Amino acid sequence: MDYGACVVRVRSAVGQFSGPFASxxxxxxxxxxxxxVDFHVDIxxxxxxxxxxxxxxxxxxxxxxxxxxxxxxxxxxxxxxxLNWSFxxxxxQYVLLHAGVLAVGDRGLIxxxxxGSGKSTLxxxxxxxxxxxxxxxxxxxxxxxxxxxxxxxxVALKNASIEVIRRFSPSAEIGPTFSATRKGDVAHLAPDVxxxxxxHQPARPAVIVFPAWREGAALELQPQAPxxxxxxxxxxxxxxxxxxxxxxDAVADLAAACPAYQLTYSRLDEAxxxxxxxxxxxxxxxxxx
Amino acid sequence: xxxxxPQPLAHLLAILQxxxxxxxxxxxxxxxxxxxxxxARVHATLGHRLSANPHFWARVPEQPRxxxxxxxxxxxxxxxxxxxxxxxxxxxLPADVEVVLIKGAAYHAQRLPLADGRLVADIDLLxxxxxxxxxxxxxxxxxxxxxxxxxxxxxxxxxxxxxIPPMQxxxxxxxxxxxxxxAPVTSRCQPDPVVLWAGRRRLPDSRYFVxxxxxxxxHAVVHLxxxxxxxxxxxxxxxxxxxxxxxxxxxxxxxALAARVGMFGAGDLFWHALxxxxxxxxxxxxxxxxxxxxxxxHVALMAWMLPRTLLPRLPExxxxxxxxxxxxxxxxxxxxxxxxxxxxxxxxxAKGWRRLRLRRVR
Numbered sequence: 327m328d329y330g331a332c333v334v335r336v337r338s339a340v341g342q343f344s345g346p347f348a349s350x351x352x353x354x355x356x357x358x359x360x361x362x363v364d365f366h367v368d369i370x371x372x373x374x375x376x377x378x379x380x381x382x383x384x385x386x387x388x389x390x391x392x393x394x395x396x397x398x399x400x401x402x403x404x405x406x407x408x409l410n411w412s413f414x415x416x417x418x419q420y421v422l423l424h425a426g427v428l429a430v431g432d433r434g435l436i437x438x439x440x441x442g443s444g445k446s447t448l449x450x451x452x453x454x455x456x457x458x459x460x461x462x463x464x465x466x467x468x469x470x471x472x473x474x475x476x477x478x479x480x481v482a483l484k485n486a487s488i489e490v491i492r493r494f495s496p497s498a499e500i501g502p503t504f505s506a507t508r509k510g511d512v513a514h515l516a517p518d519v520x521x522x523x524x525x526h527q528p529a530r531p532a533v534i535v536f537p538a539w540r541e542g543a544a545l546e547l548q549p550q551a552p553x554x555x556x557x558x559x560x561x562x563x564x565x566x567x568x569x570x571x572x573x574x575d576a577v578a579d580l581a582a583a584c585p586a587y588q589l590t591y592s593r594l595d596e597a598x599x600x601x602x603x604x605x606x607x608x609x610x611x612x613x614x615x
Numbered sequence: 616x617x618x619x620x621p622q623p624l625a626h627l628l629a630i631l632q633x634x635x636x637x638x639x640x641x642x643x644x645x646x647x648x649x650x651x652x653x654x655a656r657v658h659a660t661l662g663h664r665l666s667a668n669p670h671f672w673a674r675v676p677e678q679p680r681x682x683x684x685x686x687x688x689x690x691x692x693x694x695x696x697x698x699x700x701x702x703x704x705x706x707x708l709p710a711d712v713e714v715v716l717i718k719g720a721a722y723h724a725q726r727l728p729l730a731d732g733r734l735v736a737d738i739d740l741l742x743x744x745x746x747x748x749x750x751x752x753x754x755x756x757x758x759x760x761x762x763x764x765x766x767x768x769x770x771x772x773x774x775x776x777x778x779i780p781p782m783q784x785x786x787x788x789x790x791x792x793x794x795x796x797x798a799p800v801t802s803r804c805q806p807d808p809v810v811l812w813a814g815r816r817r818l819p820d821s822r823y824f825v826x827x828x829x830x831x832x833x834h835a836v837v838h839l840x841x842x843x844x845x846x847x848x849x850x851x852x853x854x855x856x857x858x859x860x861x862x863x864x865x866x867x868x869x870x871a872l873a874a875r876v877g878m879f880g881a882g883d884l885f886w887h888a889l890x891x892x893x894x895x896x897x898x899x900x901x902x903x904x905x906x907x908x909x910x911x912x913h914v915a916l917m918a919w920m921l922p923r924t925l926l927p928r929l930p931e932x933x934x935x936x937x938x939x940x941x942x943x944x945x946x947x948x949x950x951x952x953x954x955x956x957x958x959x960x961x962x963x964x965a966k967g968w969r970r971l972r973l974r975r976v977r
Contacts, residue, residue: 333678361646362646362678362679364681364682366650366930366931388653388654388930389931390930416685419681419685567692568692569688570692572688
């Protein structure tokens, strides 16, 4: 599997894995022709009698199982979660922001957010409205180049978001719903053909938007000063502290180069419209970059 | 010595020795090289050796270079954590206790090139036997507590080991090992504490000391063979290799080292370490350093065991019957080195009995 930022070889002997996997990765091409694989993952059934009684799925990277097994029926969310963990552990050559990243052309929209702020829902809606999706979980910032790589995974929608996105776009390709995971109900939105085809096109950051969904709120876009944006970006990073000076320089450059806004919204369609004009307008202004 | 190593391992060892050898490595070859380096925890070291020369660094394709850069960034962060801990420990340890940094902390504090990319796992401190209790009490006062709660294991450490059980402090990433010696109490290698302490040197502008460079080398050898189970210890071999290469070649240091090896009874261990360095890392070994060889049987056993346990292998690669036998033998040998036979029997019985009891309780 080619995610853009990394290539993963996954093998599974868990029956309940391959169906959902094929569904949410439907536009990816499967192949073993990659000259270099970054992660070697196995999804294995439980050992011994656990193969038959309440079967399990075990996540192994390099044949080591870093955490407890899940129920076999949750093999896909387990894989998705395990891969996120592995990526965050190992890929410290990049600044890893907790952010959705989308693009119009090569103009990137960065959506850093704390969990629970509706980032995934907004990211999903933007992709369904024609933005190219680079990632939902990881904003993969290359410190030297200052651009973002795709880490293109299915968007994990939680609880009410699943229905919200179905209503937002009836054509949304959503995999099976896994109920009662650690994060409640989870279903994955398949990345679309356009995003998959462009998985090796990095995006130049054009606008940073900190989204916050609030019930019944009128749409509001509030400009953020660069120093404010800097702090919020650093705070929403997996490895800012670890990278020391590399992280500081990269995030400072990003905050200095891009206009930043706080977005408060309640209606997805309004938010999508506002963000589209933001990305296009900043493009016409030709500013910064 | 011509020997047939699996190709990725041969590539890894070749590049570690001579970064120029990167020229012959194509992208598909890199995948197992990176995985082996990660398994042996030498990937950040590999990155440093390559990135020291922009020409060789540019020869590394983007994907493996990313892994190496990530490892170097991670290693730099661990060194930063180590600095922070050493600063904090400075005020936590009693001012009148002399504290010697050993292993990773010592290499780091002396800014030895071998510390670049060496992944710091814990902080190793050495104090005099007489200062052990007061140092331990001060650490406990400062929030460090033992990771070993089992009374049997506690007793083993205190009676038979050269360190107290590892300590942890809440919210601290690194473990702390407090030593009162550099070789297990039962080891045949018994450094004279007076000689060892007489060779210490104070680090500039610091409360901390390090051992005499020759003692640091002997300690690395003892550590490789007696402190660990040999599994994937290529990193320790790299430490020894780097320190050997760094000895000034005017002969004085070599003579001093050879004399010290003899005095501390580390001849056999040293002979094996020199052999392994020479064989796999191409370390130049001056004739004066070679101790007299161990017994034939000992040599044959180690020649069979070392390549099967010390060198890394790919995660999927089954150890094979010979490999797992060698690992068992290495495990036995490790315990044999740390305990006299009577104690080893008692220890095995106690552990076996406890395992049985635990099983029944479950």
